[in-house]
Amino acid sequence: MIxxxxxxxxxxxxxxxxxxxxxxxxRQADSLFVGRNLLALAGRYQIEAAQAEVIQAGLFDNPxxxxxxxxxxxxxxxxxxxxxxxxxxxxxxxxxxxVGKRNKRIALAQESAxxxxxxxxxxxxxxxxxxxxxxxxxxxQQNTLRQYDQQxxxxxxxxxxFEEQYQRNNVSLLELLRLxxxxxxxxKDRTEIRSQLLDQQQFxxxxxxxxxxxxxxxxxxxxxxxxxxELPLDSLRTLALQNRPDVRISESLTxxxxxxxxxxxxxxxxxxxxxxxxxxxxxxxxxxxxxSVSMDLPLFNRNQGAIRAAKSQIGxxxxxxxxxxxxVENEVTAVxxxxxxxxxxxxxxxxxxxxxxxELNKGVLANFMKRNIPLLEFVDLFEAYTENIRxxxxxxxxxxxxxxxxxxxxxxNLSN
Numbered sequence: 001m002i003x004x005x006x007x008x009x010x011x012x013x014x015x016x017x018x019x020x021x022x023x024x025x026x027r028q029a030d031s032l033f034v035g036r037n038l039l040a041l042a043g044r045y046q047i048e049a050a051q052a053e054v055i056q057a058g059l060f061d062n063p064x065x066x067x068x069x070x071x072x073x074x075x076x077x078x079x080x081x082x083x084x085x086x087x088x089x090x091x092x093x094x095x096x097x098x099v100g101k102r103n104k105r106i107a108l109a110q111e112s113a114x115x116x117x118x119x120x121x122x123x124x125x126x127x128x129x130x131x132x133x134x135x136x137x138x139x140x141q142q143n144t145l146r147q148y149d150q151q152x153x154x155x156x157x158x159x160x161x162f163e164e165q166y167q168r169n170n171v172s173l174l175e176l177l178r179l180x181x182x183x184x185x186x187x188k189d190r191t192e193i194r195s196q197l198l199d200q201q202q203f204x205x206x207x208x209x210x211x212x213x214x215x216x217x218x219x220x221x222x223x224x225x226x227x228x229x230e231l232p233l234d235s236l237r238t239l240a241l242q243n244r245p246d247v248r249i250s251e252s253l254t255x256x257x258x259x260x261x262x263x264x265x266x267x268x269x270x271x272x273x274x275x276x277x278x279x280x281x282x283x284x285x286x287x288x289x290x291x292s293v294s295m296d297l298p299l300f301n302r303n304q305g306a307i308r309a310a311k312s313q314i315g316x317x318x319x320x321x322x323x324x325x326x327x328v329e330n331e332v333t334a335v336x337x338x339x340x341x342x343x344x345x346x347x348x349x350x351x352x353x354x355x356x357x358x359e360l361n362k363g364v365l366a367n368f369m370k371r372n373i374p375l376l377e378f379v380d381l382f383e384a385y386t387e388n389i390r391x392x393x394x395x396x397x398x399x400x401x402x403x404x405x406x407x408x409x410x411x412x413n414l415s416n
Contacts, residue, residue: 022208023215026135029208033131036209040127043120050113057109058102064275066091087282093275093292101271104263111259115252121245129408131207136400138200139216140393141193147389148190154365155183155382161369175375182379186386193390223396226403228339229414236336236410237329243411250324254317261310268303270296331409339406342399349392 024032034040068089073081082088159179165171204214231239241247272295279288364385368378403415 050116
């Protein structure tokens with residue numbers, strides 16, 4: 001119900017900006033993702049199917065009934081003679097599993113269902129990581145594009161003014177062409193950013209199962225406060241090993257291998273079939289009733305190959321589990337270092353530096369229009385400012401990507 005209400009609010013907020021645009025914060029995107037992503041919805045059917053396999057594993061085998069009647073009685077010259085002087089035979093048989101085979105099959109099916117659930121959780125973890133990473137990339141690309149648009153508008157006005165001055169022979173053709181070249185390069189860079197933004201747009205639309213254009217919204221002041229928990233690196237590694245669904249998957253596969261080994265050993269023991277028999281006339285007495293018991297003799301096939309293969313599978317899964325542990329510990333160390341580097345880099349350029357560069361940009365434009373600074377210096381400073389816009393937003397994107405990678409590697413949200 002909450003998802004439907006959230007979706008309605010999102011749709012209304014999207015209309016406020018443009019009729020066909022969906023403006024969302026990250027938490028709202030998460031709500032849409034859970035309620036609408038088709039891969040996530042399909043994964044729930046896999047869980048239901050695995051749970052049904054547990055039910056199936058617990059069912060008893062159906063009894064087998066055999067009936068035989070007299071097709072033709074030559075003494076009485078009667079077909080289908082099943083009367084008192086005819087013949088009929090009925091037998092019923094039930095298979096009984098020995099050494100707990102049924103319980104072992106149930107345990108294996110339950111672990112398989114648990115593995116499916118873990119796989120679904122890991123799928124959601126991966127998709128949510130992609131959603132968050134692309135969301136922040138899109139948000140900061142939107143900021144870059146918005147600032148480029150402002151710079152383009154300023155530069156276009158400057159070029160228009162120089163066109164008029166050139167017509168009056170107040171500026172040279174070289175100066176005009178240099179400004180037009182700068183305008184062309186800035187337009188080219190904007191087109192490149194726009195193309196990247198469209199790629200992010202398409203990816204987010206697919207994740208949220210919508211064809212509406214998406215506008216990413218974020219509070220940059222809140223993003224700047226993101227920080228890692230103050231925990232030792234060893235504690236972070238332990239938390240990751242506890243929380244990661246892919247680690248649980250590795251453990252589940254090892255348990256499955258052990259359960260399958262137990263089942264294969266049990267299958268080497270023969271099962272018992274018990275039943276009852278009624279024979280009207282063909283036995284040594286009339287209306288014979290008997291009890292039947294049968295079983296296979298384990299002389300040749302004692303399931304040796306399957307038992308050996310199952311035992312080898314245990315060793316294989318144990319090695320993979322150890323490898324997964326080493327992989328996760330190394331991933332935690334790497335992402336921890338990435339975040340430290342990203343935070344350090346952002347702190348070195350954010351704050352007063354960005355404000356000063358903005359002030360310088362305004363001053364450069366005003367002084368250039370007054371002809372207080374030469375053209376080449378104006379072009380150099382203008383290019384430096386636009387590159388600074390793009391690089392700063394790229395740094396912010398990389399920082400948020402590092403935090404999202406940290407959450408992905410930890411298997412939970414610890415960074416905010």
